[in-house]
Amino acid sequence: MKSQPAVLPVESRTPGEPVGDRGDFLPFAVPDIGEEEVSAVVRVLRSGWITTGPEVQAFEREFAEAMGVRHAVALNSCTAALHLALEAHGVRPGDEVLTSTLTFTATAEVVEYLGARTRFVDVEPRYLNLDPALVRRLIEQDYVLRDGIRRHRVSGGRLRAIVPVHFGGHPCDMTQLQAIAEEFGLAVIDDAAHALPAAIGGRVVGGMGCTTAFSFYATKTLTTAEGGMLTTDDAEIAARVRLMALHGISRDAWKRYAADGSWYYEVVEAGYKYNLTDIAAALGRVQLRRQGELRVRRAAIAERYSAAFAASGAAEPPAVAGGAEHAWHLYPIRLPLDRLTIDRARFIQELRDRLIGTSVHFIPLHRQPFYQQRYGYQSAEFPVAEQVYPRLVSLPIYSKMSDADVERVIAAVEEVGHRFRR
Numbered sequence: 451m452k453s454q455p456a457v458l459p460v461e462s463r464t465p466g467e468p469v470g471d472r473g474d475f476l477p478f479a480v481p482d483i484g485e486e487e488v489s490a491v492v493r494v495l496r497s498g499w500i501t502t503g504p505e506v507q508a509f510e511r512e513f514a515e516a517m518g519v520r521h522a523v524a525l526n527s528c529t530a531a532l533h534l535a536l537e538a539h540g541v542r543p544g545d546e547v548l549t550s551t552l553t554f555t556a557t558a559e560v561v562e563y564l565g566a567r568t569r570f571v572d573v574e575p576r577y578l579n580l581d582p583a584l585v586r587r588l589i590e591q592d593y594v595l596r597d598g599i600r601r602h603r604v605s606g607g608r609l610r611a612i613v614p615v616h617f618g619g620h621p622c623d624m625t626q627l628q629a630i631a632e633e634f635g636l637a638v639i640d641d642a643a644h645a646l647p648a649a650i651g652g653r654v655v656g657g658m659g660c661t662t663a664f665s666f667y668a669t670k671t672l673t674t675a676e677g678g679m680l681t682t683d684d685a686e687i688a689a690r691v692r693l694m695a696l697h698g699i700s701r702d703a704w705k706r707y708a709a710d711g712s713w714y715y716e717v718v719e720a721g722y723k724y725n726l727t728d729i730a731a732a733l734g735r736v737q738l739r740r741q742g743e744l745r746v747r748r749a750a751i752a753e754r755y756s757a758a759f760a761a762s763g764a765a766e767p768p769a770v771a772g773g774a775e776h777a778w779h780l781y782p783i784r785l786p787l788d789r790l791t792i793d794r795a796r797f798i799q800e801l802r803d804r805l806i807g808t809s810v811h812f813i814p815l816h817r818q819p820f821y822q823q824r825y826g827y828q829s830a831e832f833p834v835a836e837q838v839y840p841r842l843v844s845l846p847i848y849s850k851m852s853d854a855d856v857e858r859v860i861a862a863v864e865e866v867g868h869r870f871r872r
């Protein structure tokens with residue numbers, strides 16, 4: 451059987467569908483691409499240089515400036531950014547990496563690419579981010595100090611890195627996680643696939659002194675269709691990532707083929723092919739300039755949803771920490787299942803019958819067959835994720851939604867809640 455194209459692994463979006471007018475299907479996510487983006491892409495198509503070149507350089511410069519970080523490296527996905535970040539931070543076969551169980555498989559699969567082992571940790575109950583208290587407890591209980599490095603009591607694997615995920619766009623408690631990492635000599639690579647733009651305590655995600663990976667996938671808050679960015683203040687990390695992103699050759703293609711370039715290059719590593727195109731970068735540069743405007747619209751939608759659900763009790767809105775600037779990539783509600791006669795699957799179907807697309811973020815990774823078979827996780831190790839997972843439903847939240855679309859979603863959630871009240 452031919453499988454579905456793997457372009458939309460988690461989002462129940464129908465590409466090309468219009469945002470719903472009254473009575474039409476309202477997709478879960480739709481990119482906000484304006485005429486300016488179209489013109490930028492056409493300009494690059496006509497320029498004679500379509501792959502990695504001056505647009506990518508400009509995109510990297512502008513992105514670094516926006517994050518207040520020294521280096522930004524454009525890549526063809528967040529998965530590539532996570533992979534190369536771990537590689538550059540020295541994750542090697544037999545090493546171990548801690549991350550949240552409530553994430554997309556990309557966060558963890560890159561650990562496996564490197565022959566290292568993924569250790570999932572439960573989330574804290576409020577924002578569903580990696581729980582710093584559990585991270586500390588796990589390190590203290592499961593890893594013993596030997597020869598100045600942390601080795602797992604049973605596997606003997608050396609603990610190398612922590613990968614926090616800013617779930618839905620709500621920043622993690624990076625102050626605590628960075629303090630733990632410093633204490634135990636670990637790298638922090640934060641998965642900011644959802645967190646653009648986001649900040650906490652005045653610190654911007656992507657400019658917090660760790661290595662950060664962003665996603666520009668079709669449904670993300672900044673999209674280049676497919677794409678990603680790695681940010682870091684560390685020149686050595688940036689240089690290693692650049693090298694490994696383009697075959698491990700000592701000069702990139704743009705420099706080789708430009709008029710003043712040299713034909714000579716050296717292969718110094720068996721690298722990867724993870725570069726971003728100038729077509730994508732041109733789109734990304736316009737989207738980057740619009741980030742403030744797009745976020746304001748998503749925040750207004752979140753505010754309207756939260757006010758409505760708090761008043762009606764139809765769903766538990768996502769919490770926001772004081773001092774946090776939420777990117778609002780996702781709006782995950784928690785269903786009051788104890789007051790409903792239906793489960794989450796039926797709730798989603800009822801919304802679909804009312805022409806509203808939704809999604810679920812995420813099926814915890816410790817439940818997935820690959821990780822189950824490889825590591826034999828027990829549900830009891832993840833009480834928060836296990837408790838919250840059956841209740842999570844992500845509602846549409848994107849700048850192209852009209853006020854009427856937002857009200858339609860609220861009315862549908864409340865109507866289904868009312869109709870199936872226990």
Ligand SMILES: Cc1ncc(COP(=O)(O)O)c(C=O)c1O
Binds near residue numbers: 527529554677
């Ligand atoms: C938390 C998280 N990390 C990483 C990724 C991978 O991003 P990309 O598709 O750009 O590789 C995703 C994609 O949805 C994600 O949700």
